[in-house]
């Protein structure tokens with residue numbers, strides 16, 4: 367098996383799993399219990415919160431543990447909208463956001479909020495003048511992703527946060543694909559809220575966090591969405607997933623120590639892959655000119671059906687786009703928003719690399735692509751005779 371679908375999820379790191387196991391087998395206490403066993407585990411949760419905060423240059427009390435990025439997005443957007451609806455009902459987002467953001471926006475749209483879905487250019491980038499022009503006196507929030515899951519395109523978050531700060535509008539940034547892969551620094555980048563997810567950078571599935579800025583006069587205020595025992599400073603009730611939080615923290619610690627090394631390594635692999643397949647006359651790389659995640663390549667196989675290639679690639683795991691929407695037989699909303707035709711979108715495949723991939727795997731993949739596309743062409747020629 368060659369796994370090149372690392373934007374869907376990554377393999378858990380051996381050290382991450384090793385660190386988690388004692389919290390199932392030995393330290394199974396509830397961190398909310400007041401006896402020494404519970405307090406010991408609570409101390410461990412505090413240490414984990416520090417590690418997660420460190421990776422993004424936040425403070426520990428700015429981290430709320432959630433079940434992943436989807437929950438963090440729901441809490442940030444619904445929680446903020448509910449709490450601030452008397453200030454205004456207008457929210458700005460991008461047409462190319464992940465489904466988790468788009469579906470929450472559509473839910474809010476059915477509940478008295480007005481949503482502006484900004485378009486993007488051919489490189490997937492938001493036009494900053496469009497953003498300025500979309501602002502209204504009723505605008506309370508903008509949800510603009512850090513890096514796109516299908517194309518890897520990175521939005522100019524610092525410029526965006528400056529514009530929104532000047533307008534007094536809160537910025538939420540879905541950073542599920544950025545955190546752990548590239549440097550994300552909440553102080554420098556300037557977002558007010560951010561979502562992250564452990565399984566995107568060799569942590570376990572089902573755990574993530576919401577960062578919410580606690581400093582400054584205009585710090586965001588949100589309402590809880592999930593009620594119960596008042597865990598997570600009252601924002602997210604429910605017994606903590608101690609082993610998952612441990613896995614997230616260790617994944618953050620490892621990512622923090624080796625960010626530069628991993629970024630360079632995956633970029634080298636990705637660039638090597640792109641250089642090789644670009645030699646084929648039917649290939650073009652979507653958003654080649656944009657600043658992209660170092661591990662992501664979205665490739666158009668002109669004249670081919672992406673699903674036929676994926677079937678032919680057999681034990682090489684790649685995908686046509688987001689894992690969350692891959693059951694839908696629809697062209698990618700991200701690629702369509704960038705101006706690709708339906709046919710071009712249907713012929714595009716995402717290859718996403720990780721530190722666990724090798725150059726030899728890239729070589730095998732490129733050879734397999736040559737064979738599969740040749741076979742598909744032959745079959746087509748024969749069936750049309």
Ligand SMILES: Cc1ncc(COP(=O)(O)O)c(C=O)c1O
Nearest residue numbers: 434435436464466515542543563
């Ligand atoms: C950009 C983006 N946002 C949100 C999510 C949802 O993350 P999770 O699986 O942690 O709910 C994903 C995962 O596919 C993603 O790529």
